[in-house]
Amino acid sequence: MKQTFGMSMSGDLKAASKGISRPQFIMLFSNKEQFESHVIQLEQIFPGVPSIGCIGMSYDTRMVEKGVGLIAFSDGVSVAANVLEEVSTMPVKYIQRLEQDVRNVNGTKENTICIDLCSGNDACVLTTLYSVLKHRNISLVGGTGDDGKVSANGRIYYNAVAYAIVKNLNGKVKAYKENIYHPMENYRFIASRTDKAKYMIGALNGQPAKQVYQDILHVTEQQITTQTFKNPFGKLNGDDTCIISIKEVTGNALTCFRQVNDSDVLLLLELGDYKETVRETIRQIQRDFSRISAVFSVNCLFRYLLFNQNHYMQEYLNEMGKLGNHAGLVGYGEHYNNCFVNQSMTCVVFE
Amino acid sequence: MSFLHKPKQEVIKAPETQKNLYPVLHVMSSLKDYHTDLVEKEVSSLIEIDKIGSSFGEVLTETDEFHEQLLDFGSNFSSIEDVSAEFVTVKNTITDSVSQAQNDVQELKDSSARVKTYFEEMEHTFTGLQEAIEKIKQCTDKIVSITNQTNILALNASIEAARAGAQGRGFAVVAEQVRKLGDEIKTLTIDVNNGVHDVEQGANHLYGNITTSQKALSESLEKVDKTYQTFDEITHSAEGAGAVHDEISNVIGNSQDSLQTLCGFFEQIKGRYQDVMDHITNAERLGTTKSAMFEDIDNMMSQIPLIINENNPGK
Numbered sequence: 235m236k237q238t239f240g241m242s243m244s245g246d247l248k249a250a251s252k253g254i255s256r257p258q259f260i261m262l263f264s265n266k267e268q269f270e271s272h273v274i275q276l277e278q279i280f281p282g283v284p285s286i287g288c289i290g291m292s293y294d295t296r297m298v299e300k301g302v303g304l305i306a307f308s309d310g311v312s313v314a315a316n317v318l319e320e321v322s323t324m325p326v327k328y329i330q331r332l333e334q335d336v337r338n339v340n341g342t343k344e345n346t347i348c349i350d351l352c353s354g355n356d357a358c359v360l361t362t363l364y365s366v367l368k369h370r371n372i373s374l375v376g377g378t379g380d381d382g383k384v385s386a387n388g389r390i391y392y393n394a395v396a397y398a399i400v401k402n403l404n405g406k407v408k409a410y411k412e413n414i415y416h417p418m419e420n421y422r423f424i425a426s427r428t429d430k431a432k433y434m435i436g437a438l439n440g441q442p443a444k445q446v447y448q449d450i451l452h453v454t455e456q457q458i459t460t461q462t463f464k465n466p467f468g469k470l471n472g473d474d475t476c477i478i479s480i481k482e483v484t485g486n487a488l489t490c491f492r493q494v495n496d497s498d499v500l501l502l503l504e505l506g507d508y509k510e511t512v513r514e515t516i517r518q519i520q521r522d523f524s525r526i527s528a529v530f531s532v533n534c535l536f537r538y539l540l541f542n543q544n545h546y547m548q549e550y551l552n553e554m555g556k557l558g559n560h561a562g563l564v565g566y567g568e569h570y571n572n573c574f575v576n577q578s579m580t581c582v583v584f585e
Numbered sequence: 586m587s588f589l590h591k592p593k594q595e596v597i598k599a600p601e602t603q604k605n606l607y608p609v610l611h612v613m614s615s616l617k618d619y620h621t622d623l624v625e626k627e628v629s630s631l632i633e634i635d636k637i638g639s640s641f642g643e644v645l646t647e648t649d650e651f652h653e654q655l656l657d658f659g660s661n662f663s664s665i666e667d668v669s670a671e672f673v674t675v676k677n678t679i680t681d682s683v684s685q686a687q688n689d690v691q692e693l694k695d696s697s698a699r700v701k702t703y704f705e706e707m708e709h710t711f712t713g714l715q716e717a718i719e720k721i722k723q724c725t726d727k728i729v730s731i732t733n734q735t736n737i738l739a740l741n742a743s744i745e746a747a748r749a750g751a752q753g754r755g756f757a758v759v760a761e762q763v764r765k766l767g768d769e770i771k772t773l774t775i776d777v778n779n780g781v782h783d784v785e786q787g788a789n790h791l792y793g794n795i796t797t798s799q800k801a802l803s804e805s806l807e808k809v810d811k812t813y814q815t816f817d818e819i820t821h822s823a824e825g826a827g828a829v830h831d832e833i834s835n836v837i838g839n840s841q842d843s844l845q846t847l848c849g850f851f852e853q854i855k856g857r858y859q860d861v862m863d864h865i866t867n868a869e870r871l872g873t874t875k876s877a878m879f880e881d882i883d884n885m886m887s888q889i890p891l892i893i894n895e896n897n898p899g900k
Binding site: 323324325326327357358361362364365422424426430439440469470471472473493495496497498499572573 | 624625627628631632635869870871872873874875876877879880881883884885887888891892895
């Protein structure tokens with residue numbers, strides 16, 4: 235298969251689509267002002283081509299912050315793109331669409347990936363999506379877009395998740411998740427008094443969450459929201475750690491960018507040697523794949539801000555670019571199988 | 586399980602004939618309660634497992650510390666052994682020094698014995714000298730006696746020469762010459778006697794010195810023998826210290842064996858503790874996966890009432 239990245243810093247979709255020919259699947263990453271028009275325009279340029287889209291920044295070895303970016307797959311993929319609606323309440327209502335699409339694509343875990351772009355209620359969406367995907371062990375990579383809307387096949391949907399079941403006809407696929415944080419000392423907590431609807435943690439090991447975080451890191455209440463760049467929480471799920479960013483302080487509780495549940499086991503994390511982590515991810519991918527057709531990734535907005543702050547973003551894109559054809563989205567949350575995570579990078583590699 | 590004894594939910598009765606989805610909603614509501622209970626219990630379980638893990642972690646730490654102390658104890662044994670070995674080194678140094686000193690003493694003894702032999706030879710030579718002096722004295726006495734007789738004979742010859750008158754005058758001159766020679770010999774003999782006397786006196790003085798030296802040498806030899814014996818006693822005592830070290834080494838060896846056994850036991854215990862820790866870690870790991878499953882269950886269950894309500898409006 236082949237991946238093409240088209241972009242226009244000024245938001246000119248036609249210009250962005252110039253290098254794309256005979257696409258079999260397109261992802262649109264637009265801006266708030268032009269999203270609707272871009273969706274319509276894209277359908278006009280490439281009628282009937284499966285597509286999904288959302289509002290967000292995109293990149294290959296260049297960043298597209300305000301314009302428009304297109305990622306097109308061609309030459310050897312079979313794709314079904316669709317949408318589950320009412321995700322804030324009952325995405326399962328539309329589950330037969332996904333079941334049907336999975337059946338139609340008829341992929342396996344070795345050659346098929348589900349890419350999703352979500353407008354919210356991510357954890358519930360992922361549970362719902364994965365309830366179908368898990369029967370075929372199909373991995374999922376995706377992220378959250380801005381402004382509560384997504385697009386699928388030329389239509390805009392609010393409160394929805396747009397997904398694409400992508401089967402690589404000429405090789406394998408594999409999903410990865412990268413974590414640039416590691417456990418800080420031995421801080422381990424059991425969350426309680428949570429409000430999963432408000433993504434709130436009331437207590438950690440029975441103590442007020444805000445106080446616990448402040449006492450360990452010696453930060454003021456105002457500093458908590460920026461301290462999360464260095465010290466987010468990690469939710470343990472077996473051997474995996476899912477990063478949770480802190481959004482704000484609410485009374486004595488901490489409100490996060492992800493749902494936290496009673497009985498969740500959380501770790502306090504700290505930023506590690508992210509450059510080395512990136513290099514190790516690249517080495518791992520190179521060990522797994524001798525030939526790489528494309529890499530599609532979703533990078534968290536917080537990572538983008540952190541890397542920019544440390545003047546590393548361009549170097550990062552160049553490093554990832556060495557893998558081959560690398561392009562992706564800056565998301566508000568990252569999806570990896572049934573895990574909704576923050577401050578992470580998820581990617582899918584096509585052979 | 587506690588949730589089995591939970592008071593039943595209040596059920597709003599509806600006609601059984603009515604085909605609605607209310608019973609499903611009721612089941613959902615109950616399941617939701619069970620889910621909530623289950624999560625609460627899970628929180629408690631996780632806290633308990635965490636406490637067990639912490640306590641066991643402390644047990645492991647304390648075991649490690651105790652093990653460290655045992656090893657330190659073993660190090661102490663080694664230190665004692667080292668000190669004791671130092672003692673042996675000191676003993677060996679003493680033995681070597683004593684041996685060296687004994688060699689020196691032996692050499693002193695040997696050279697003294699040789700000096701003694703020389704003294705004895707000197708004494709023997711001296712006796713020969715005394716005898717020679719005596720012989721010289723006897724000779725000189727004889728010479729004096731002969732000289733005296735010669736002088737008498739010269740005197741008689743002078744008298745006879747005087748009687749002979751002029752014919753005897755030349756003979757008288759010869760006789761006078763002989764007498765003078767005799768006197769000179771006598772004088773010389775006296776000088777020789779005086780010299781011999783001086784030699785005799787010096788020899789006697791020397792003999793006295795030799796005798797005194799011989800006595801002093803004998804006393805020194807006795808002292809050397811005594812010193813040699815003392816050195817022997819020191820060496821013997823030092824050997825005794827070596828035996829004490831051997832005993833200490835044996836005791837330390839036995840203690841170290843026992844300590845080794847104890848450490849081995851601790852290693853085994855530690856292995857078992859580690860197994861338990863691994864199980865606890867596993868239980869915690871499983872607990873965290875359950876937490877993700879609870880979230881999935883909750884995410885799925887939370888959609889059901891909404892769907893039912895949508896499909897069954899007003900019921």
